[in-house]
Amino acid sequence: MFGKGKGKGLVGLDIGSSAVKAVELKKRGDSYELVNFGLELLGQDTVVDGAIMDALTVSAAIERIFEESKIKTRNVATSVSGHSVIVKRVTVNAASDEELNEAMPYEAQQHIPFDIADVNLSYQALGESPSGQGTDVMLVAAKREKILNHTNVLGQANKTPVVVDYDGFAVFNAFETNYEVSPDTIVALLNIGASITNIVVGRGESPLFARDVSVGGNQYTDILQKELDLSYEDAEKLKQGQEVGSIKREQKIPHLRSVSEILMLEIQKTFDFFRQTASAESAQQIYLAGGSAMIEGLVDQLKEEFHVPVEIIDPFRKVKVDPEKFDGAFLQDIAPCLCVAMGLALRSFD
Numbered sequence: 645m646f647g648k649g650k651g652k653g654l655v656g657l658d659i660g661s662s663a664v665k666a667v668e669l670k671k672r673g674d675s676y677e678l679v680n681f682g683l684e685l686l687g688q689d690t691v692v693d694g695a696i697m698d699a700l701t702v703s704a705a706i707e708r709i710f711e712e713s714k715i716k717t718r719n720v721a722t723s724v725s726g727h728s729v730i731v732k733r734v735t736v737n738a739a740s741d742e743e744l745n746e747a748m749p750y751e752a753q754q755h756i757p758f759d760i761a762d763v764n765l766s767y768q769a770l771g772e773s774p775s776g777q778g779t780d781v782m783l784v785a786a787k788r789e790k791i792l793n794h795t796n797v798l799g800q801a802n803k804t805p806v807v808v809d810y811d812g813f814a815v816f817n818a819f820e821t822n823y824e825v826s827p828d829t830i831v832a833l834l835n836i837g838a839s840i841t842n843i844v845v846g847r848g849e850s851p852l853f854a855r856d857v858s859v860g861g862n863q864y865t866d867i868l869q870k871e872l873d874l875s876y877e878d879a880e881k882l883k884q885g886q887e888v889g890s891i892k893r894e895q896k897i898p899h900l901r902s903v904s905e906i907l908m909l910e911i912q913k914t915f916d917f918f919r920q921t922a923s924a925e926s927a928q929q930i931y932l933a934g935g936s937a938m939i940e941g942l943v944d945q946l947k948e949e950f951h952v953p954v955e956i957i958d959p960f961r962k963v964k965v966d967p968e969k970f971d972g973a974f975l976q977d978i979a980p981c982l983c984v985a986m987g988l989a990l991r992s993f994d
Contacts, residue, residue, distance in 0.1 A: 654806055655680075656814070657706065657720040658793060660981075661691045661838035662861065662935055664705045665987040668715055669963070672994050676821070677964040681985070682709035683978060688876060693839050693858070694726035696793050703800035708853060710803075720798060721988040722772050723814045724841050727869035728790035730756050730783075731854040733770070733809055737778045741798055744769060744779060756785045763787055764808075772849060782851065784810055807991050811835060812842035812854045814987030815933045816958070820849045821990055822961040825929075832927035833957070834911065835983065836934035838862050841907065843872030843914045845927060853918045857910040859903070861936035867899045885940060904942055915950075930954045933983035959986035 658665040668680040684705035690698045709715070731753050738744040748767055753760050763785040766993045770780040786808070795805045825831055827848035835842040838861045845853040861883070869879035872891060882888045882896055915927060930946055930953070937956050946954045958979055963986075965972060 653717045654719050654721045654989065654992040655710075655715055655803075655829050656723045656985040656991070657803070658811075658814075658982075658984040658988065659691065659696065659702060659706075659722060659797070659800070660686075660935070660984070661694065661840075662686060663981065664702065664709060665982050665985040666706075666709045666715065667982055667989040668713075669986075669989045669992065670719060672964075675964060676990070676993075677963070678960065678966070678970065680713045680715045681970075681975070681982065682715070683981065684709050684905070688934045689969040694724060694728075695790075696797055699797045699800060703797050706798070706801035706803060709831050710801075718802065719806045720803045721809060721991040722794055722798065722805055723809040723811045723984060723988055724786055724790055724794060725842050725856050726809035727856070728787040728792075729810060729848050730758070730854070731812070731856075732756075733853060734781050734782045734783050735773045735778045736781050739779075744781070748781070748783075751781075752783060752785060755783060758785065758787060762789075764791055770852075779942075783888065784813075786810075808855070809988060809991065810842075811837075811840075811984050812844040812856070813851060814958035814984045815842065816844050816846060816851050817987035817990050818933075818959045819931060819957055819987075820982045821986075822957070822959060823931075823965070825849065829929065830923065830927050831929045831931060832911075832915070833931050833933065834937075836860055836907075836932065836936040838935060839845075841910070841934070843911060845915070845918045845922070847923070853914075853922045855917065856915045857907075857914070859907045859910055861934075861939075863903045863906070864900055864936065864939060867903055868896060870901050872896065874945070883939065885938075893940075900939055900941060901945065904939065904945050908945065911946075911950075928952055931957045933957045933980050935981045956980055957983055959983045 656667040664684045666682045669676050738747050763992050766784045768782045773780045798805045833844045864883045865879045878888045
């Protein structure tokens with residue numbers, strides 16, 4: 645989105661609401677190999693709705709990951725999402741790159757609800773519009789204060805931000821590296837984080853539409869905590885499938901399902917927007933990422949609701965992982981959490 649990664653060794657660094665995740669890769673020919681990865685959990689309210697509230701705690705977590713994982717590279721690619729980030733597909737009356745460059749500042753003002761002086765802009769031409777009148781463009785704008793919120797913390801941790809991406813596009817990057825999808829297949833990627841879910845709809849390997857919704861893992865924890873009279877820590881454990889006291893599985897399932905139903909409504913709304921603005925087609929496959937992708941019953945609920953195949957993304961599906969160096973079982977357990985960091989690490993080779 646902002647910045648260029650090619651030619652630089654980059655660590656993908658995902659600063660989420662519940663944890664900081666890092667991935668470092670190297671490329672051999674056409675294949676990728678995992679060099680390092682790390683994960684540091686964050687306390688409640690350290691990062692809220694994508695905004696870093698406790699910079700010292702986050703910078704310390706970043707330093708610990710790099711030290712414990714023995715990551716030497718200081719250059720990082722990170723990402724943002726949420727209400728301060730706008731991702732929009734627009735059609736611009738331009739026939740060449742030069743015309744597009746001239747037109748974009750004006751076009752951006754028409755589509756962004758922020759003062760243009762307060763944002764960082766980026767865009768990617770997607771090709772001729774279906775009507776044949778102009779060029780379709782994916783426009784991304786992020787408030788500068790949002791970018792600075794992340795880059796200042798990276799500076800405190802003695803890291804150099806080279807690329808700032810959008811969370812949803814980072815997941816799409818990890819997905820297209822690991823999965824082969826027909827160019828005509830409409831796919832929906834759901835990155836279900838602690839406080840925000842990024843929904844990206846694309847055709848084949850091209851993202852066409854993106855929307856962030858304020859539903860995530862925290863809502864599952866909140867309802868379990870409230871309805872079953874639990875501490876935050878016990879509600880988190882129960883959400884993750886661990887046993888807590890004498891609480892039975894059938895006691896938590898209706899509460900998990902009720903939050904999933906709210907998520908389903910937002911997904912349906914997003915699919916409706918997509919059909920109205922980008923394509924008359926519907927998603928033919930759904931892929932899940934993020935820490936809450938493995939909420940019990942969620943995959944089946946999505947299948948029931950949308951009648952399409954649903955799968956959890958494995959960001960290491962086509963990545964070589966040395967079993968002598970890494971615990972494969974642990975890596976697979978946390979793999980959905982590492983999709984953003986993986987997509988960011990791949991920016992080294994864009």
